[in-house]
Amino acid sequence: MASFGWKRKVGEKVSKSVVQKFEAEEEEEKKKQEPGGDGAGQDEEVDWLHAIKRRREILLEDCAVKSKRLKEEGSVLAEQGRHWEALKKWDDAIQLTPENPELYEMKSQVLTILQEVFPAVKAAETAVKLRPLWWEGWQTLGRAQLNLGEVDLAVRSFQVAIHLHPSEPALWHEDLAWACRLQKQHLATTEKIRQEEEAHKQILNAPELEQDYDFESDEVLAACEAVAERQTRYEELKRTVVVMDSEGNIKNVVSGGGGSEDTETPSNEQFVKARGL
Numbered sequence: 001m002a003s004f005g006w007k008r009k010v011g012e013k014v015s016k017s018v019v020q021k022f023e024a025e026e027e028e029e030k031k032k033q034e035p036g037g038d039g040a041g042q043d044e045e046v047d048w049l050h051a052i053k054r055r056r057e058i059l060l061e062d063c064a065v066k067s068k069r070l071k072e073e074g075s076v077l078a079e080q081g082r083h084w085e086a087l088k089k090w091d092d093a094i095q096l097t098p099e100n101p102e103l104y105e106m107k108s109q110v111l112t113i114l115q116e117v118f119p120a121v122k123a124a125e126t127a128v129k130l131r132p133l134w135w136e137g138w139q140t141l142g143r144a145q146l147n148l149g150e151v152d153l154a155v156r157s158f159q160v161a162i163h164l165h166p167s168e169p170a171l172w173h174e175d176l177a178w179a180c181r182l183q184k185q186h187l188a189t190t191e192k193i194r195q196e197e198e199a200h201k202q203i204l205n206a207p208e209l210e211q212d213y214d215f216e217s218d219e220v221l222a223a224c225e226a227v228a229e230r231q232t233r234y235e236e237l238k239r240t241v242v243v244m245d246s247e248g249n250i251k252n253v254v255s256g257g258g259g260s261e262d263t264e265t266p267s268n269e270q271f272v273k274a275r276g277l
Contacts, residue, residue, distance in 0.1 A: 067097040075106065083110045101130035101137060108140050112147050120144040135165035139175060146179055151186055155179045192237065199234040 074089030090107050097103070104127040111120035124141035131137055142157030158176040165171065 063096040067093040067100065067103075070096070071100075071103060071106075078106070078110055083114055086110055099130060101127040101134060104130070105134075105137050105140050108144050112140075112144050115147075117144065117148040121148055121150075133164055135161040135168070135171075138164065139171060142175055142179065146182070151179060151183045155183055192240070196234065196237040199230060199237055 070089045070093035074086040074093070077083075077086035077089060087107060087110055090103050094100070094103050094107075104123045108120045108124035108127065111117075111123060121141070121144045124137065124144045127137040128134065128141055138157050138161035142154040142161065145151075145157060146154040155176065158171060158179055162168070162171045162176060
């Protein structure tokens with residue numbers, strides 16, 4: 001269906017000059033509306049889009065500047081020991097720039113100091129997720145996992161950090177070495193607990209007590225001696241603890257229990273102590 005226009009409405013009472021004038025005005029209006037024209041409508045549209053884009057850029061710049069200021073203020077507070085106040089500053093900065101991994105990494109450090117172990121791990125995981133090739137983020141994650149008791153995960157995180165930055169001595173001699181020692185000690189402790197449970201099980205379900213004996217025979221005495229030996233072994237396992245010396249050697253040491261054999265002179269070896277993470 002043809003659209004309504006002045007050209008189709010030309011009649012006998014309309015002069016030729018008027019028709020040409022209308023046609024010229026219509027053609028000029030079409031040129032203004034075409035792409036690349038200099039019409040006012042297009043100028044207004046371009047200006048509007050440019051204004052929106054510029055306003056968004058200014059808003060992003062303002063957020064980045066404010067986030068940087070909050071980050072620096074939080075660092076100063078953390079150095080002064082005002083950890084909760086520092087966390088508040090960094091949380092505000094995260095609201096402005098949620099894709100900044102440094103904010104999560106610093107937050108994880110402070111949460112670890114405050115013994116907020118699970119939130120510390122979550123913050124460090126977010127940091128390495130946002131920047132997977134950042135070795136400091138993996139180091140912080142490993143320390144947070146170590147504080148949570150996840151020794152195996154901490155060893156893996158430290159190994160990733162070393163793979164990304166093998167020239168950092170702290171990763172080798174402090175973080176990974178310490179995590180491997182704890183892993184070794186954990187395995188030894190698990191084995192000791194298994195032996196203790198097995199000894200206790202043998203006491204409760206001694207095979208010698210399941211037989212019928214002649215109470216005047218020597219078999220009864222032998223059975224009682226076997227049960228007594230298991231009981232002694234079980235008591236020794238309960239009194240021992242697994243420790244590690246400065247060279248990383250695992251030893252079972254009898255803890256103090258009041259007996260004469262427990263009052264030995266302490267060794268001069270330096271034992272590794274848990275460091276404050």
